[in-house]
Amino acid sequence: MTVAGSPPAPDDVDALVAAWARERPDLDVTPLLVLSRVTRLARRLDRARASAFAGHHLETWEFDVLSALRRAGRPYELSPGQLVAATLVTSGTMTNRIDRLQARDLVRRRPSRSDRRGVIVALTPSGQTAVDGALIDLLEHERVLLAGLNPSDQELLAALLRTLQARLSD
Incomplete structure (x- = not known):
């Protein structure tokens, strides 16, 4: 083929x-x-x-965390454990990442309403602006990268990669 x-x-x-x-x-x-x-x-x-x-002053890891929060939907909040699961890093790494994002006013921490010892990480308005703009540029870059494949070839490639990833995830 x-x-x-x-x-x-x-x-x-x-x-x-x-x-x-x-x-x-x-x-x-x-x-x-x-x-x-x-x-x-x-x-x-x-x-x-x-x-x-x-172009949005973000590192890849920053986009990963911010996009996990953005995809969570309103109010754009997750626990650190949920962020660990979404980004496939250790809890220590996530703590450091949250600290760094909070220092840049891209996220904020707040106490969990359901667990007195827990913390919730929330996307700030500036974090949402950054991740939304970065997503638009990312999609444009990725469209260019895939331009050599017609839509049916893209669907086939996605299906084959999904199958391979599922086998590797088991």
């Missing part, structure tokens, strides 16, 4: 797989055809995302 109707040009992954196949003909190196591309695409995507966020 070809993407967008034309055969793809060989790339750096094809070259490295060919080199491994030459040097280690005893090994099946075909997983590298997929996963080396995923790794390289992830690095490029990280750079593109960082560029989109930089």
